[in-house]
Amino acid sequence: MKSKILSILFITFLLISCQGQTSKTVETIDGKTYADKLSSTENPQLLDVRTPEEYAVEHLENASNVNWNGDDFVAKAEKLDKSKPVFVYCKVGGRSNQAAIKLLELGFKEVYNLDGGIMKWQGKKTANSNTKPTGMNASEFEKLINSDKKVIINFSAKWCAPCKKMAPYLTKMQDELKGKISLIKLDADENKALMETMKLNELPVILIYENGKETWRSLGYLSEEDLRKQL
Known part of the structure; x- marks a missing residue:
């Protein structure tokens, strides 16, 4: 009987402890x-x-x-x-x-x-009123994507964990597809004005352009397999 009471008390204590931990x-x-x-x-x-x-x-x-x-x-x-x-x-x-x-x-x-x-x-x-807009403007970006080849734009940032996870395969693809597809990496923090103009509010970003027109976009982490499906 005593052991049963102790068991019940122990289980009750565990339940209370778990509830206390999950409530926060x-x-x-x-x-x-x-x-x-x-x-x-x-x-x-x-x-x-x-x-x-x-x-x-x-x-x-x-x-x-x-x-x-x-x-x-x-x-x-x-x-x-x-x-x-x-x-x-x-x-x-x-x-x-x-x-x-x-x-x-x-x-x-x-x-x-x-x-x-x-x-x-x-x-x-x-x-910061002393901070001047930096990075690429919309006109410069249009020139960048105006190509007869398919253009992939990748916006990322140094602090962005999903960006770091994608970086190795993007670098690999950049080398593999050289001359066939343009894969261009842009730092989101250095191109903040451009990000705002394009209403990009999440990272990483993958944009695909053909003949200067956007044909596909992805916001957030994207696997290599899923990106290759779009090429």
Whole structure:
């Protein structure tokens, strides 16, 4: 009888423990919901977890820069109030999701992650007024794709994990198809104005052009097999 009681108590303890662990999850929410929660929170803790360089170009109004890839992320996070909501965002949502999970591990109760990151944010941003537009403009891009050969454009970024995963096979294809197809890689951060003009709000990006006209596009990770099907 005693052993049965102990078994029941042990199982109950496990269930309570599991419920406690699963109740704390990152809430990844769309831009409107994120903005509403942000505006309704008194003195919100808003964290831009990108690099200082990205933050300097533009960021959400009143956001503090706490670089997820920096050595001092945890130290800076520990200075925040763990009992109050924390809002995090990055470029497309990957780094901020990792940062949000870490914040929960550190004991924060409410953590909200911006779905799609700043690339999908439609609200107010604070930009560095001294930053001049860089990279390719629309006219230069049109010249790039104006070819009698099929042209593949790949937008990626150094911080983008799916981009890094695709990079090896894209480099291989670039060599294999040389002279038959033009495969051109463009840095999204260095061509921000072009990305906005083309309404590209996710990475990586693959665009295929024939005779200067777009025939196919893919946003997000794409396998080598799936890309080759389009060639």
